[in-house]
Amino acid sequence: MDKRKDGERVKTALPCNWGVSEDSPRNGNITSLSPTGCFIQTKANATENQSVHVNCWLPSERWLALRGRIIYHLPKIGFGLNFLDLTGEQKSMIALLIEYHREEQG
Numbered sequence: 001m002d003k004r005k006d007g008e009r010v011k012t013a014l015p016c017n018w019g020v021s022e023d024s025p026r027n028g029n030i031t032s033l034s035p036t037g038c039f040i041q042t043k044a045n046a047t048e049n050q051s052v053h054v055n056c057w058l059p060s061e062r063w064l065a066l067r068g069r070i071i072y073h074l075p076k077i078g079f080g081l082n083f084l085d086l087t088g089e090q091k092s093m094i095a096l097l098i099e100y101h102r103e104e105q106g
Contacts, residue, residue, distance in 0.1 A: 008034060008035070008098060008102075009032050009033065009034040010032065010033055010034075010098050010101040010102050010105065011031065011032055011101065011105065012030050012031060012032060012033050012038075012097070012101050013029060013030075013031065014029060014030040014033070014056050014057060014058070014097075015027070015028075015029055015056075015057045016028055016029065016030050016040060016054050016055060016056045016057065017054070017055045018040060018042070018052050018053065018054045018055070019052060019053060020050065020051070020052055020053070021053065022053050022065075024053050024054065024055050026042060026044040027042065027044075028040040028041055028042030028044070028078065029041045029042075030054075030056055031078070033094065033097060033098060033101070034098070035091070035094055035095065035098065036082060036083055037068065037071070037080060037081050037082040037083055038054075038068075038080075038081050038083075039078055039079070039080050039081070040054070040078050040079055040081060041077065041078040042078050042079070043076050043077075045073075045075070046070050046073045046078075046079040047070065047073065048070050048071065048072060048073055048079075049069060049070065049071075050069070050070045051067065051068070051069050051070075051084065052067070052068060052069075052070060052081070053065065053066070053067055054066045054067070054068060054081070058093075058097070059097075059100060064090070064093055066083055066086070066090060067083070067084045067085060068081035068082055068083045068084050069081065069082050069084055
């Protein structure tokens with residue numbers, strides 16, 4: 001599988017919960033975001049190729065639910081995720097987040 005990142009990637013600091021079920025019991029921070037995926041900083045163990053649910057806390061103070069597949073894992077650091085089955089609304093929200101963080105970074 002090609003692990004290169006597609007599209008624009010911005011640095012972020014978005015708190016999130018993630019896990020194999022919608023309960024998403026583990027926590028982390030999304031530290032970079034692109035239209036097709038993100039990097040989640042977490043000390044929790046993750047398994048490559050595993051499908052996970054992610055709930056991201058937005059600057060607008062609401063949750064954005066996403067699904068993705070782990071494409072790589074760095075022990076005690078975090079993992080890279082490719083989004084799966086994004087709806088039009090989710091794609092629009094990710095595009096808005098990218099624009100928001102691009103403006104924040106100047």
